[in-house]
Amino acid sequence: MAHAELDRLQVCLNFALDTLRKEMDNSQLPPLSQHSSVEHPQAVMLYTHKCLTFMNHPLACLGELKNLIQSPLDKRMDDIFSAYSSACMDTLIKTSIIDHLSESSNPSEGIAVAELASTFELDSQKLVPILRFCAANGWVRETRDSSFALNRCSRIFIKGRTGRRLNLSFLSIVRVMPAWVTESDWKLSRSPAQTSFQIAFNTPLQQFSWIQQNPQALIPLADHLQVLGDMSTPSIVADYPWERLETPVIVDCGGGKGGLVTAILDAHPSFQAIVQDMENVVVMTGSLMKERRPHDIESGILKVEAHDLFQSQPRIGNEYSFILRHILHDWPDKEAAAILGNVARALGPKSKILIIEMVAVPNVDSTATRSAKSFLLDSDDKRPNYCIPSHFGAASKLVNAFSVNMLSLMNGCERSLREWESLVNGCGLRITNVYPLRAHTSVIECALDV
Ligand SMILES: C[S@@+](CC[C@H](N)C(=O)[O-])C[C@H]1O[C@@H](n2cnc3c(N)ncnc32)[C@H](O)[C@@H]1O
Incomplete structure (x- = not known):
């Protein structure tokens, strides 16, 4: 009997594992082992782009196999x-x-x-x-x-x-989500202050205002966000062509604890940097930076300043480029456009905005997908079609989980490239390039659309 899907997945998994093994050998990585008590370099190193792709393929196959087989x-x-x-x-x-x-x-x-x-x-x-x-x-x-x-x-x-x-529990928010979406007074609301978060925490405040009123929540959240940020920082530093940036100052809007700009300064000391965030956050970041980078603070190479994303950006003109990492996904379209518009109006012709976010891929086709096709072209185009969804199925669970989490917290979401384009173009900007990172995020580089 023909077991078309099972057979295709079996071929795909075997091929994916063979290729991963070869790629790991080429990169001189030690074998993976669940019996080893010693950490694999995987936990701390940057894989090659190819190695990462070939890790996603077996994970995607396994997820699809599980979906196929499990009752x-x-x-x-x-x-x-x-x-x-x-x-x-x-x-x-x-x-x-x-x-x-x-x-x-x-x-x-x-x-x-x-x-x-x-x-x-x-x-x-x-x-x-x-x-x-x-x-x-x-x-x-x-x-x-x-x-x-x-x-x-x-x-x-x-x-x-x-x-x-990495220790935040969203359980109370998760629990109320079905009621929020289906039967609450806010089920059709797109407001960031009418979500599962307000129901779970019994507050009228949106998440970041609630944190301002509940300072005990700030440090665990900032630590959690820093770890999330650190997951992409080495790849952002290594994979974006910083030397091509024509502006001397990088402004990290909503930069949190400042981990990203300090890593960029370490690798590219010719830049100056500014971390902007809410009043309550910059108090923490300012004292952290004074302790960790006193020379940079005293010399003015690194500044930490309070700035509200919803106010006009005070750093204006060709001196500045801007980073928005994990900012716009927090917010629904109206607020995201307001934030991006404020930065767009500050740009000079040489400035760039680097939006660093996940790019969601719709799961439209489970066989002849773009990524699977290019995978086939690299190898053997006579192979049967692969059963890996275009968004990598189970291997992309995290992107989709982030999207649902942003939705529940603030009516935000992870956006597809088409949605990013529409948001960016609506603010008088154009996407000049998209740099895939060795992380879950990409750098979406934007400039004035002149
Ligand atoms: C998801 S975190 C991202 C932090 C940082 N960009 C990173 O990648 O690690 C969102 C950040 O936006 C800041 N934020 C939220 N609302 C803001 C506002 N109205 N003005 C300035 N910063 C804001 C938060 O304090 C927080 O640091």
Whole structure:
């Protein structure tokens, strides 16, 4: 019997894995291993563009295979229980079990749950299912019955590592989303102050105004956003042609803790930089920069200033180019156009605006997609059609999850290239180039449309 989809996915997966193996060898990367307690360079290095593409292909195939094979009710239960995945990892972090496992003298043996329970004065009956669920999710290994060890992935959660700061829970917002969309008074509203966020937090304030009134929320959010930003910063620094920028000063609008411009200054010391953000944020960023980069602050190479994105941009003319990273996706079209318009009106002919965001790809075609075609041209165009959706299916879950999250928080969204073009053109700008990054985001470079 012909199992067309299954057969195509099998061929695709085999081909994708063979190609990934070759590409990793070409890049002299060590083999991937879930049994290794040593971190793979994957966690910290920039892959080649080719290697990244060939990682997405097997992930996309696996996702499509899972969708094809798994029973719908199992799949639904998987979704429902996914909230426990983060809860179980949070428990291992909160108890410091993660740190304890990382200090094990024999990482391949692991540590018995009885020992963990006695060290942390916890109930072993609770710890076993929690650790087993983490093992099923690939975060830890069960080395023998009821003994557990860290694997390479969970090292990212050890104290001091970045995974630890990626810690915001959106659960209360997630829970109210179906009611917000289907039956609330705001179900047709596009306002950033009429979303799941206001319902979940019982507030009339939009997210950023709420944070101003609730200062205890600022540091965890800023840390979380910095880690998200750091995921793309090395690629932004390496993959955008900064040397072609004709303006001496880079202004990072809504620049948060300033991690991006400081990384750019490190790589390109001829630039000066300005971090702009809300009053409450620049107080934090200003003191951070004074501590970390006193010379740059004293010499004026780096400035930190309060500026409201909804007011006219005070840095005007050919001296300045502007970065908007993870800003416009927060906002619905009307507000996004207001923010972009304020920057557009400040541009000189030499200035650029670098919008750094995800570019959403509609999932329109599951076989003859553009990316799959180019993949075929690189290899063997007699192969059967691939079953990878144009947006990489399961491998693009994160982009789509971000989009739903932005929607629930502020009526924002991740935009497709067509939507970016329409937003940019509506502000008297044109897209001069789109630079794909070795990250989930791209740099959409814009200039005055003259
Ligand atoms: C999603 S974060 C992105 C931070 C930073 N650009 C990055 O990539 O890490 C959005 C930022 O916009 C800032 N922001 C929100 N509303 C603003 C406003 N009205 N004026 C200035 N900044 C604002 C927030 O304080 C926050 O730092």
